[in-house]
Amino acid sequence: MLVAIFQILYLIVFFIMLLMSAFVIFHIVFYSYNAFSKLVMLSIFVPVAAVLLFTNFILFMQIPLSEVLPKISI
DSSP states (O other): OOHHHHHHHHHHHHHHHHHHHHHHHHHHHHSSHHHHHHHHHHHHHHHHHHHHHHHHHHHHHHHHHHHHOOOOOO
């Protein structure tokens, strides 16, 4: 039960991180000074954010939560 709660909380936080990344991308696309700066910023931000989110997700899934968290029986 506790493991499921932690997984749900992580997925909520992960979804919020995705929304924040989309917010940053939106502002890069619509509020850049020129096309060159837009291209440079997107080519830096998108791959870095994707790698960070992907590695964060993979590493979280590798944590043995059932062994780390105590089992609570109600």
